[in-house]
Amino acid sequence: MKVSTTDPDSGYMFREGKPEGFFYLDHRTVDVKYNLITDVFVTAGNVHDSVPYLSRLDRQRKRFGFEVEAVALDSCYMTTPICKGLEERKIYGVIAHRRFHPTQGLYPKWKFTYEAGRNVYRCPEQQELVYRTTDRHGYRHYASDPKMCAACPG
Known part of the structure; x- marks a missing residue:
């Protein structure tokens, strides 16, 4: 695991199509009805986007009294813990589908x-x-x- 000598709290990020290095990520939740940012949370760059999601959702539900019926999420949130967590909370999840790219030369x-x-x-x-x-x-x-x-x- 790589650790920054100048900022050990940052995380080393390597993702296709993104810059490589030590970063922080900010995670934002937006209310679709009013298009307002309802939550911002910062993690080290090596923390997957899905990791803080359920705890941030719970925080907003408690703090603002949101009665969340459904959420719309990017494909990176299609994880077993998130699907299980939404089901336990009786929240309908609409999660984008990611088509996997087959090996070059093979049909999908x-x-x-x-x-x-x-x-x-x-x-x-x-x-x-x-x-x-x-x-x-x-x-x-x-x-x-x-x-x-x-x-x-x-």
Whole structure:
């Protein structure tokens, strides 16, 4: 873990598309109805945005008497603790979805179609992926013929 020699309370941040170094992050909550900032909280740069969320939500509910029915959050807040915490508080969470980028040269999962009658998937090039096995977590695995995919444009 990197520690700043001039400001040990800061945190070393490394995120894609962001500057790298020692930083602080400010977390803001905005009321959608009136577009007012209702909370600002500062953490070290290496603290994930989702970590202080539930405690800040609780603070605002208590301090201002907010009766929160729903919250809208960025995709980085889609974590098990936040989902569980919102459910326990009986708050409806609308959390953005992040599409994962597949490995270069591979098609993303959503481009495949499933043929239930034959229990196969079909890629965008119409090649079949047949069922191979079910892993110990219950996920079914399908595979293509490597010879057919060798010259794939995808």
